[in-house]
Amino acid sequence: MPNYGDFQLEIYLQGLAGVRPSLPMTYAELARRAEASLSQEVFSYVAGGAGDEHTQDLNVAAFDRYGLIPRMLAGAAERDLSVELLGLSLASPLMLAPVGVIGLCAQDGHGDLATARAAARTGVPMIASTLSADPLEDVAAALGDTPGWFQLYTPADRELAASFVRRAEAAGFQGIVVTLDTQILGWRPRDLALASFPQLQGKCLANYFSDEVFRAKLDKTPEEDPRAAALAWALGFSDPALSWDDLAWLRSLTDLPLLLKGIGHPEDVRRAVDGGVDGIYCSNHGGRQANGGAAAIDLLPAVVAAAGDVPVVFDSGVRGGEHVVKALALGARAVGVGRPYAYGLAVGGEDGIVHVLRSLLAEADLLMAVDGYASIADLTPEALSAR
Numbered sequence: 001m002p003n004y005g006d007f008q009l010e011i012y013l014q015g016l017a018g019v020r021p022s023l024p025m026t027y028a029e030l031a032r033r034a035e036a037s038l039s040q041e042v043f044s045y046v047a048g049g050a051g052d053e054h055t056q057d058l059n060v061a062a063f064d065r066y067g068l069i070p071r072m073l074a075g076a077a078e079r080d081l082s083v084e085l086l087g088l089s090l091a092s093p094l095m096l097a098p099v100g101v102i103g104l105c106a107q108d109g110h111g112d113l114a115t116a117r118a119a120a121r122t123g124v125p126m127i128a129s130t131l132s133a134d135p136l137e138d139v140a141a142a143l144g145d146t147p148g149w150f151q152l153y154t155p156a157d158r159e160l161a162a163s164f165v166r167r168a169e170a171a172g173f174q175g176i177v178v179t180l181d182t183q184i185l186g187w188r189p190r191d192l193a194l195a196s197f198p199q200l201q202g203k204c205l206a207n208y209f210s211d212e213v214f215r216a217k218l219d220k221t222p223e224e225d226p227r228a229a230a231l232a233w234a235l236g237f238s239d240p241a242l243s244w245d246d247l248a249w250l251r252s253l254t255d256l257p258l259l260l261k262g263i264g265h266p267e268d269v270r271r272a273v274d275g276g277v278d279g280i281y282c283s284n285h286g287g288r289q290a291n292g293g294a295a296a297i298d299l300l301p302a303v304v305a306a307a308g309d310v311p312v313v314f315d316s317g318v319r320g321g322e323h324v325v326k327a328l329a330l331g332a333r334a335v336g337v338g339r340p341y342a343y344g345l346a347v348g349g350e351d352g353i354v355h356v357l358r359s360l361l362a363e364a365d366l367l368m369a370v371d372g373y374a375s376i377a378d379l380t381p382e383a384l385s386a387r
Contacts, residue, residue: 093328247271
């Protein structure tokens with residue numbers, strides 16, 4: 001069985017024929033080229049964070065507080081990065097985190113489909129966003145045999161929420177991820193400076209505009225009056241009063257595995273587990289929603305401890321393979337990546353996403369090989385030295 005790290009050998013062998021990678025090998029170069037490829041409005045939305053972006057930057061910098069301790073003569077010639085997660089056997093712990101404007105990051109405006117196809121090519125599961133340029137049914141179909149989960153922004157209209165979940169079930173998604181930290185939009189100066197919010201322009205609302213429940217409550221169809229439909233979306237996008245009292249209702253919507261995303265406090269973990277959720281998703285939305293908070297990776301150990309046997313998925317600040325390895329060592333069962341693959345899509349389309357995923361997996365795999373960790377089971381908190 002090949003190791004993910006063999007990707008670097010492939011690159012070096014191509015170099016013997018004078019072929020160099022056409023896509024960036026570093027996150028910084030990927031971001032630079034993505035900025036040149038995207039409109040100012042879309043790049044601002046993807047790259048920007050809340051406030052002065054301190055928390056967004058801290059998410060990344062905090063990984064440097066943890067160092068992987070090398071273990072020599074450990075027999076790590078072959079590595080096993082496979083994981084078991086909520087009844088799924090996955091070849092790696094990497095996941096494509098939901099990105100609400102991924103559709104706009106593709107030159108043809110169908111980035112959700114490109115992401116699903118890249119997931120199918122790599123076997124990396126996709127968490128498809130409620131905010132999509134194409135209906136969730138089309139996204140699920142493009143995934144092929146690769147697992148997909150549906151991320152739910154809970155609308156104020158409970159009938160609409162139930163409709164989204166029913167559609168996700170029927171389409172073949174294998175889990176529902178409820179995002180909790182976006183019931184109210186955070187303060188985002190980059191977008192405010194441009195007075196730009198894509199969904200208010202009717203973009204990435206295909207799941208709403210194709211939903212019978214949503215359409216039935218409009219005076220005119222979205223095709224007849226897209227501006228009015230977008231306004232209706234904005235007025236009912238979320239319920240700011242959503243509380244723990246509503247967890248039983250959320251749980252009742254589906255028999256699929258249910259995860260709550262945005263959890264960072266151990267007490268919230270315990271309430272979620274007591275309420276019957278199947279997984280915890282530790283995340284601070286990449287620092288896009290609230291500034292001034294702790295780095296997500298620093299919250300992960302306490303979240304994992306409180307979750308007990310309930311698996312924890314992690315995202316926020318993941319920029320490279322070393323971040324994936326460190327999150328796994330701190331107890332995450334799976335690790336989501338967001339901005340890097342969005343930039344990969346902007347720069348190279350579907351192939352750009354595949355390149356980013358292969359690069360992340362190769363770096364993680366090679367780091368484990370060099371430092372003597374043959375499997376994810378070997379990555380424990382004791383493998384890290386806190387700086």
